[in-house]
Amino acid sequence: MSETQLSxxxxxxxxxxxxxxxxxxxxxxxxxxxxxxxxxxxNGVITIDATAQLNGSEGFASLRDGYIIVPYKVxxxxxxxxxxxxxxxxxxxxxxxxxxxxxxxxxxxxxKTVVSMADYKLFWNNVRAQxxxxxxxxxxxxxxxxxxxxxxxxxxxxxxPATTGDAYSNNTAFTSSLGxxxxxxxxxxxxxxxxxxxxxxxxxxxxxxxxWPSVGGTSASTTISNQTARGAFVTGAxxxxxxxxxxxxMLKIKLTDLHPIFKELDLLAIRQICLRFRxxxxxxxxxxxxxxxxxxxxxxxxxxxSCPIMVSSAATGNPMAGVLAASAGFSVAWGVxxxxxxxxxxxxxxxxxxxxxxxxxxxxxxxxxxxSKPVKKVRYNDCYAQWFNQRxxxxxxxxxxxxxxxLQLSASVKNAKYVVLLPFAEPTGSFVSATVQEIQSPFxxxx
Numbered sequence: 001m002s003e004t005q006l007s008x009x010x011x012x013x014x015x016x017x018x019x020x021x022x023x024x025x026x027x028x029x030x031x032x033x034x035x036x037x038x039x040x041x042x043n044g045v046i047t048i049d050a051t052a053q054l055n056g057s058e059g060f061a062s063l064r065d066g067y068i069i070v071p072y073k074v075x076x077x078x079x080x081x082x083x084x085x086x087x088x089x090x091x092x093x094x095x096x097x098x099x100x101x102x103x104x105x106x107x108x109x110x111x112k113t114v115v116s117m118a119d120y121k122l123f124w125n126n127v128r129a130q131x132x133x134x135x136x137x138x139x140x141x142x143x144x145x146x147x148x149x150x151x152x153x154x155x156x157x158x159x160x161p162a163t164t165g166d167a168y169s170n171n172t173a174f175t176s177s178l179g180x181x182x183x184x185x186x187x188x189x190x191x192x193x194x195x196x197x198x199x200x201x202x203x204x205x206x207x208x209x210x211x212w213p214s215v216g217g218t219s220a221s222t223t224i225s226n227q228t229a230r231g232a233f234v235t236g237a238x239x240x241x242x243x244x245x246x247x248x249x250m251l252k253i254k255l256t257d258l259h260p261i262f263k264e265l266d267l268l269a270i271r272q273i274c275l276r277f278r279x280x281x282x283x284x285x286x287x288x289x290x291x292x293x294x295x296x297x298x299x300x301x302x303x304x305x306s307c308p309i310m311v312s313s314a315a316t317g318n319p320m321a322g323v324l325a326a327s328a329g330f331s332v333a334w335g336v337x338x339x340x341x342x343x344x345x346x347x348x349x350x351x352x353x354x355x356x357x358x359x360x361x362x363x364x365x366x367x368x369x370x371x372s373k374p375v376k377k378v379r380y381n382d383c384y385a386q387w388f389n390q391r392x393x394x395x396x397x398x399x400x401x402x403x404x405x406x407l408q409l410s411a412s413v414k415n416a417k418y419v420v421l422l423p424f425a426e427p428t429g430s431f432v433s434a435t436v437q438e439i440q441s442p443f444x445x446x447x
Contacts, residue, residue: 003414009252026362027363028059028361028363029059029139029157029360029361029363030358030359030360030361031053031358031359031361032356032357032358032359033048033049033053033356033357034048034051034120034352034354034355034356034361035047035048035354035355036048036328036355037354038335039345039353039354041279041281041336041337041338042302042305043303044278044279044280044281044304044336045276045277045278045279045303045353046070046276046277046278046279046291046336047275047276048068048274048275048276048277048355048356048357049273049275050271050272050273050274050275050359051271051272051273051274053101054271054273054359054410055421058361058363059361059362059363059364060267060268060269060361060362060364060367061267061268061269061270061271061273061359061360061361062265062266062267062268062359062360062361062362063255063262063265063266063273063359064221064255064262064263064265064266065262065266065360066254066255066262066357066358066359066360067252067253067254067255067357067358068252068253068255068275068277068355068356068357068358069250069251069252069253069355069356069358070101070102070250070251070253070279070336070355071231071248071249071250071251071336071337071338071350071352071353071354071355072101072248072250072251072334072335072336072337073246073247073248073249073334073335073336073337073338073342074092074246074247074249074309074332074333074334074339075243075245075246075247075332075333075334075339075341075342076077076091076092076236076243076244076245076246076330076331076332076341077240077242077243077331077332077333077341078237078239078240078241078242078244078328078330078332079188079240079241079244079329079331080240080241081240081325081327081328081329082238082239082240082325082328083238083244083323083324083325083328083330084238084322084323084324084325085238085322085323086235086236086237086238086244086245086323087236087244087245087323088203088233088235088245088319088323089171089200089202089203089233089235089245089247090197090200090253090312090319091245091311091312091320091323092245092247092309092311092312092332092442093146093193093196093197093200093247093309093310093312094146094196094249094308094309094310095146095196095220095308095309095310095446095447096126096129096130096146096147096148096149096150096192096196096445096446097125097126097145097146097147097257098144098145098146098249098251098252098253099122099125099129099145099253099254099257099258100122100126100280100306100308100447101251101253101279101308101334102253102258102277102278102279102280103122103178103278103279103280103303103305103306104117104122104277104278105258105259105275105276105277105278106275106276107115107259107261107274107275108272108273108274108275109268109270109272109273110270111272114261115259115261117276117278121383121384121385122305122306122447123385123387123422123447124383124385125257125258125259126259126447127420127422129147129257130149131409132375133147139252139279142195143195143198143199144199144252145252145253145254145257146196146199148191148192148193148195148196149192149445150169150170150190150192150193150445151190151191151192154170154172154189154190154191154192154193155169155170156169156170156172156190160293160295161287161289161293161294161295162220162291162293162294162295163293163294163296163313163314163315163318163321164313164314164315164443165286165295165296165311165313165441165442165443166292166294166295166296166434166443167438167441167443168442169190169310169443169444169446170189170190170193170309170447171190171193171310171312171313171443172189172190172193172313172318173189173190173193173194173197173312173313173318173319174189174194174317174318175211177238177368183434188447190378192445193312193445194259195371196310197312197319199245201225201230201231201232201233201247201248201249201250202221202224202225202228202230202233203221203232203233203234203235204221204222204224204225204232204233204234204349205218205221205222205232205234205235205348205349206218206221206234206235221419222348222349225349226349226351227281229250229351230250231247231248231249231250231349231350232248232349233245233246233247233248234246234248234349236390238323243245243341243342244323244330244412246342248349248350250350253373258327267362267364267443269330273323273357273359275357277355278303278304279303279304279335279336280301280304280305280307280308280334281301281303281304281334281335281336281340282299282300282301282302282303282304282307282333282334282335282340282423283299283300283304283331283332283333283334283339283340284297284298284299284307284331284332284333284441284442285297285298285299285329285331285343286311286329286330286332286442287329287346288314288324288325288326288327288328288329288330289326289327290326290327291326292314292324292325292326293314294311294320294324294443295434296434296436296441296442296443297302297329297434297437298434298436299434299440299441299442301440302335302340303335303438305387305438305440306440306446306447307334307439307441307442307444308334308367309332309442310442310443310444310445311442311443316420323389332442334357337353337354339348346437358433373415383408384413384416386407386409388407412430424437424438424439
């Protein structure tokens, strides 16, 4: 009987005691490093050299948790014909994944090139994001990186001018029926596009206070944009040759979304880090006919290889429907801090006008294990990517495209485990006038 009482007493005391606190790290701080561009981004290359700036930081750097913040500006400008009204914040947004504003990247550690511009794979990042993240992660964190892929049921194609533009993707946000137009395939609006419209920056530079005297009118929205540091949408004017609207994004891009090697660089004692990014910058000219149907005239890329933005539909009830006037074309441009339509840097709605690298530094309670064995062998599945076109047929075909084709890969590729082909539509004979790839159209969700 006594043994039972003693054991019960021991169990009771054990349950009443709190578990010992396990402290792996004592604290964390997150310094940042600004780029070396000094406000000049015309060549499209951002250089962030942390070789000297991080030398005074204590602890171990975690590139796995690092990220960059890039001020990105998208502008919409009217042509020589006035529009009905100016643009609203839902007239354009980013394509799936804010990392698509980065075209290529290089990484240097201690003066040694680990990832070069030629090794970078933008398409691979999109495949990893769409296959590696869970639906729960997307529901919680999707708005920040604009991680909302296009739904399969919303695929839509039009080779002629249409209210949705001439493209292979659907930019319809709201509709009561998709069967009234000639485009085929889509049965639902593009829910991925809708979800990417919602995280757009809030409207600023306008009085949304309902004339409350205590709020401050127009100045209040500007102050809120500066304090929240989320960027802003500023409406423009509908008159000819004027800016219709400006979207200022403060994009937070995780390093792990740019390359999988950063997942392995979790605790580093080295401080000499150099990153270079080639950013997608360019502009598109869009024609509008007398029925307010849109078609892409041309896309000019000053840097990079793809267009990272999408323009909304002009179908009834959609964002561009009340904006466009008959036969009134317009242009859109995108770039870091500024763009070709608005080349002057305007810091009114940007908390800072440089790209920044944020690297968390972890202070460990007992770093002896890392100090005694400082070398870590990093293993990750690498991927070779090559873009090629007009190899599997051009133009519209009435037969199955199963003809064999050959492509010579780089001789340096060895021990390949598997091959993945990502098909894109070849634009020859498919669009009205623009001879650009899918990834270069503001009416298409690719890449």
